[in-house]
Structures are given as C-alpha cells and as structure tokens.
Amino acid sequence: MAVTDLHTANVPTLPAHTDPDTDQVLDGGLLHELSYAFDSPFHFLLPHRFDANLAAFRTALSDAGVEGRVYYAKKANKAAVWMERCAAHQAGVDVASAPELREALGHGVRGENIVVTGPAKNDELLRLAVLQGCLIAVDALDELDLLITLTLTGTVRPARLLLRRLPPAQPHSRFGMNADELATALDRCVRAGNAVRMEGFSFHLSGYATQPRADLAQELLDLCLKARVLGLQADRISIGGGFAVDYSSADHWHTFLAEQRPEHYHANKTFHTADFYPYHSPVAGADALRTILATVPESGTTTLAERLKETGTLLMMEPGRALLDGAGASVFRVQGVKDRDGYRIVTVDGTSLSVSEQWFNSEYLPDPHLVTPSGRAHGSEVHPACVGGASCLESDMLTWRKVPFPARPRVGDLLVYPNTAGYQMDSNESPFHDLPLPPKVVLDRLGGRPRWRLDRRPAC
Numbered sequence: 001m002a003v004t005d006l007h008t009a010n011v012p013t014l015p016a017h018t019d020p021d022t023d024q025v026l027d028g029g030l031l032h033e034l035s036y037a038f039d040s041p042f043h044f045l046l047p048h049r050f051d052a053n054l055a056a057f058r059t060a061l062s063d064a065g066v067e068g069r070v071y072y073a074k075k076a077n078k079a080a081v082w083m084e085r086c087a088a089h090q091a092g093v094d095v096a097s098a099p100e101l102r103e104a105l106g107h108g109v110r111g112e113n114i115v116v117t118g119p120a121k122n123d124e125l126l127r128l129a130v131l132q133g134c135l136i137a138v139d140a141l142d143e144l145d146l147l148i149t150l151t152l153t154g155t156v157r158p159a160r161l162l163l164r165r166l167p168p169a170q171p172h173s174r175f176g177m178n179a180d181e182l183a184t185a186l187d188r189c190v191r192a193g194n195a196v197r198m199e200g201f202s203f204h205l206s207g208y209a210t211q212p213r214a215d216l217a218q219e220l221l222d223l224c225l226k227a228r229v230l231g232l233q234a235d236r237i238s239i240g241g242g243f244a245v246d247y248s249s250a251d252h253w254h255t256f257l258a259e260q261r262p263e264h265y266h267a268n269k270t271f272h273t274a275d276f277y278p279y280h281s282p283v284a285g286a287d288a289l290r291t292i293l294a295t296v297p298e299s300g301t302t303t304l305a306e307r308l309k310e311t312g313t314l315l316m317m318e319p320g321r322a323l324l325d326g327a328g329a330s331v332f333r334v335q336g337v338k339d340r341d342g343y344r345i346v347t348v349d350g351t352s353l354s355v356s357e358q359w360f361n362s363e364y365l366p367d368p369h370l371v372t373p374s375g376r377a378h379g380s381e382v383h384p385a386c387v388g389g390a391s392c393l394e395s396d397m398l399t400w401r402k403v404p405f406p407a408r409p410r411v412g413d414l415l416v417y418p419n420t421a422g423y424q425m426d427s428n429e430s431p432f433h434d435l436p437l438p439p440k441v442v443l444d445r446l447g448g449r450p451r452w453r454l455d456r457r458p459a460c
Contacts, residue, residue: 011404012260014279016366016418018327021046024446026369026376031414032454034441038101041332041438043425046446050085057319058288061231064293064305068315071115073241074100074321077328079440079455080427083107093242094318096127097276103179105132108342115162115238116320117204119175126150130159132187137202137238139175144185151195162202162238165223167216177353182223188210188366190230194280200224202238202316208281212290213239214295214304217315221307238316243288244281245325247419255279257363260401266386269400273364281352285322299370321422330354330438332398334413343402344385346409351389352398354438355417356428363400364424365415370405371414379406388417391433429439 025031025044034042043429054070061068071092072082080103086093087108095101096118096265106112111132116125120140129136138161151159163185166176166210177185189198202221205213220237228236251298257276262268283291293305293315308315332348368387370377382404389396398417409415417424429437440455 010259011382011402012256012264013206013404014252014367016247017357019251019418021049021326021446022329022416022418025329025443025450026371026416026444028446028450030450030452031374031416032373035333035414036329038439040130040329040436041354043328043330043354043438044439044441044443044452045079045081045328045421046326047085049325050082050323051089053088053323053325053327054085054091054301057289057323059318060286060289060293061315064290064314066293066305066308068317069113071316071318072323073115073318073320074104075427076141076422077324079442080107080444081170081440081455082324083109086113091317091397096121098122098128101125101128101132101134115316117318119203123150126159127154130157133160133161135160135199137164138185139164140177141181141185141188141278144188148188148192148195151192157228158197158436159429160199161189162199162200162236162373163189165201165203165216165220167203167205167212168219169212169216170206173204184266186227186230187233189232194276198227198232198233198234198250200227200236200238200313202240204240205242206240208244208278208288209293210283210291211298213242214292215291218297218300218307219302221311221313224313225311235312236314236316238318239292241318241320243286243317243322244278244284244317245321245422246281246284246417247279249311250280250282253278265400266388266397266401266402268341269363269397269399275360277357277360277362279365285319285325288322289317298440300396323386324421328419328440330417330425332415332417333346334386334409334411334415335407337385337411344383344409345388346385346415347388347390348415349390349397350398350438351391351430351432351435352396353389353430353432354425355398355420355427355430356424358397358428364420365398365401366418367403368399369416369418370407370409371416372407372410373412377405377407377413381406383408385409386393390435405416415456
C-alpha cells in the first residue's frame with residue numbers, strides 16, 4: 001500500500017546541527033558492520049569531543065581570570081571512557097552513589113578531584129568519601145550530623161564539605177538548606193573543630209537561565225565571607241550544572257514549535273511544549289559559563305568574575321550534558337515496517353528505554369538519520385514514519401513524531417539518533433524482554449581506518 005497522504009503535508013522536521021565527526025561515522029560504512037557484529041542496538045562514543053568540551057570550559061575560566069574547576073556529572077552517561085578522560089586531564093567528577101565513586105576511583109580519578117552530591121547520602125557513601133578525601137556537598141542538617149559522627153568515631157582525616165543552599169527563588173526544591181538551617185550548620189561546623197573542613201557553599205538550580213545562577217552565586221560569595229569571619233575556610237562555591245546544549249538552529253526550533261500538531265504524531269499523541277527540552281539555546285555550553293561570569297546582579301555593579309577574584313574564591317561547576325555535546329550517537333536497526341493511514345510505523349531492534357527522554361513525558365526530537373547499506377539516505381521526497389520499539393507495549397515508542405525521512409525505511413536500514421550521549425543513552429536502560437543492553441563502542445580514531453573498542457567498566 002502506498003503512503004501518500006502526508007507526502008505533501010507540512011510535516012515538521014527538526015534537523016540537528018551539522019556535525020562533521022558524526023557525518024564521518026555515518027558515511028564510513030562502519031555502522032552496518034557493528035550492527036551485524038552485535039546483532040543489537042548500540043551507541044558509539046567520541047572521546048575527543050569530551051576533551052574539546054572540557055577544554056572550552058577551562059578556557060572560559062582562564063579568559064575571565066577566574067580560578068575554577070570542572071567536575072563531570074557522571075549521571076549524564078555511565079560509560080567508563082569519560083572517567084578515563086577525566087583522569088587523563090586531571091578533571092573532576094561529580095558522583096552521587098558509592099558505586100559511582102568506586103568506578104571513578106577505579107579509573108584513576110583521585111579522591112581529591114571528586115565531589116559527592118545527591119540528597120540524603122548513606123553512611124557507606126559518606127565514609128568512603130571521607131576516607132578518599134572527596135568533597136561532600138551536604139544537603140541537610142541530619143546529613144551533616146551523620147558526617148560529623150562518622151569523622152569523630154573512625155576516620156583519620158577531616159571531612160571536606162560544602163553546604164548546599166536552598167535556592168530562594170525555588171523554595172519548594174527538595175535540595176538544600178534554608179537560611180536558618182545554614183546558620184545552624186555553620187555553628188555545628190565551628191563546634192566540630194578539626195573533624196570537618198568547611199570549604200564553601202553550593203546549590204542545585206533547575207532550568208538553564210544564566211541570570212539566576214549568577215545571582216545565586218553572588219549570594220554564596222556573601223555566605224563565604226560570613227563563614228570566614230567564623231574561622232571557616234569557605235574559599236569555593238559550586239554553581240552545579242544546567243549548562244544547555246544547542247542541538248538545532250533557532251529557525252528550525254521555532255518553526256517546529258509553531259507547526260507541530262497532534263496529527264503529526266502517531267495516534268495523535270499530544271505533548272506539552274513546555275515539557276520539551278529547549279533544543280535550541282542561544283547561549284550554551286562554555287558560552288553559558290562566559291555569560292554567567294560576566295553577569296552583574298540586578299542589585300549590584302560587579303560581575304561574578306570580578307567578585308570571585310576580589311574575594312579569592314574558587315568557582316566549581318558540574319556540567320554533564322554540556323561536556324558530552326557531540327560525543328556520541330545511538331544506532332538502531334529497522335526490523336519491521338508497516339503502512340498506516342498515510343505514514344509508516346517503523347519497528348527497531350531495541351526499545352525506547354535506550355532513548356530516555358520518554359522518562360520525562362516527552363521525546364527526543366532531533367531527527368534520526370536513515371542509513372541504508374549503501375550509505376546515508378538523501379532525497380527531496382517525504383516519507384513520514386514514527387519509530388516503535390521491539391516490546392509488546394503500545395507506549396514503547398522511540399519517536400511518536402512522524403519523522404519526514406528522505407527515503408522509505410526498509411528492514412536492515414539503520415536509524416541513528418544524533419548527539420545522544422548526554423542523558424539519553426542509559427539513564428533509563430533496562431533489559432526488558434531479556435533484550436541485551438546496547439553496548440557502547442568507543443571510536444578512538446575516525447580518519448583513515450577507524451579504530452574502535454568496547455567501553456570497559458571495572459567490576460565493583
């Protein structure tokens with residue numbers, strides 16, 4: 001049955017930014033070989049892109065004359081290769097569990113370069129963090145009490161800690177302490193004496209706006225000055241993560257939002273546009289850090305960078321997605337195609353658990369690439385198709401949207417979802433139906449004959 005109803009319709013598209021590294025992989029013939037070898041979906045990783053993103057953040061700090069440290073937020077992607085890169089470049093790692101901490105240590109990241117975040121940390125994680133000299137972001141008074149108790153009763157070194165501030169603009173956040181709790185925490189740090197080393201303050205702020213981060217950072221600097229009067233070290237602040245990634249152009253993104261309608265999705269699925277990730281961001285990655293450093297608070301006249309230098313305060317940040325921008329993609333093999341009501345339903349050999357945006361009642365919107373055995377599909381025609389997973393659940397859709405592919409998808413073709421390393425690949429992964437988890441393939445060399453290896457993780 002021919003699929004013609006939507007051929008001439010204005011089917012929304014959202015192409016990702018052109019990326020030479022990903023294009024080289026798509027056009028090199030390696031993907032079909034790997035798909036045949038693994039007989040499953042897989043992800044490919046580009047470690048050199050992580051290195052470049054890390055360097056860009058460090059350059060932003062250097063250009064502003066600010067002393068700072070970058071900690072990779074490990075939760076953004078479980079692959080061991082990122083720990084390898086952090087160890088190689090003396091970068092920090094942000095962890096939130098004992099297994100994450102052990103894995104970072106196992107790949108050569110020094111404890112002093114690890115910050116431990118997350119709410120309500122248990123005694124196992126706290127004890128290990130103290131023994132390894134990690135910096136601990138304390139989220140609550142009871143956590144501080146537990147940490148002091150552990151330090152006084154069994155460890156041989158003081159606990160390094162930050163106190164996490166509850167953002168005044170987000171009073172319902174479950175992260176951090178309010179002003180009264182912080183005052184109590186400071187008093188307990190003073191009373192604990194040599195059992196703790198209170199090194200500063202941090203916050204967890206939702207969203208990607210730069211002004212609120214700069215404003216709250218200025219407040220943390222004021223807290224540092226007050227803590228120093230009490231005799232505490234308080235010489236650093238952490239502004240967390242929240243550095244956006246720019247996936248697509250402004251024109252494509254705004255056109256997509258204006259044109260998309262329920263009929264452009266399988267089963268007339270509806271999404272709230274407010275739940276979509278902002279796939280275009282005019283200020284992203286290291287440029288967002290530059291903007292934050294150059295921002296003057298609404299009630300002041302001094303930029304954040306200037307105040308950091310004036311107060312002798314080190315700036316910490318914990319980007320995840322931004323360090324993984326362009327650092328990988330996800331590959332699925334087409335194993336079935338149905339014609340339905342003017343579009344096609346493509347079924348691939350994996351599930352939506354490997355493209356995790358569905359977890360947020362949304363979906364990953366950048367268009368997947370269609371790669372045939374003879375190369376990437378090109379053309380002026382429109383072949384709309386949604387993409388379903390191999391499970392028996394109606395809701396198992398990698399892409400509800402009817403993507404306007406340039407050719408008809410066929411069994412054996414590959415769908416490559418671009419730029420998925422940040423939070424998409426493995427946040428939600430599960431061996432549902434006993435399907436194997438997609439392996440991660442590290443591409444160490446793209447030019448000439450590609451060099452690849454499986455990502456390796458140490459046994460915990």
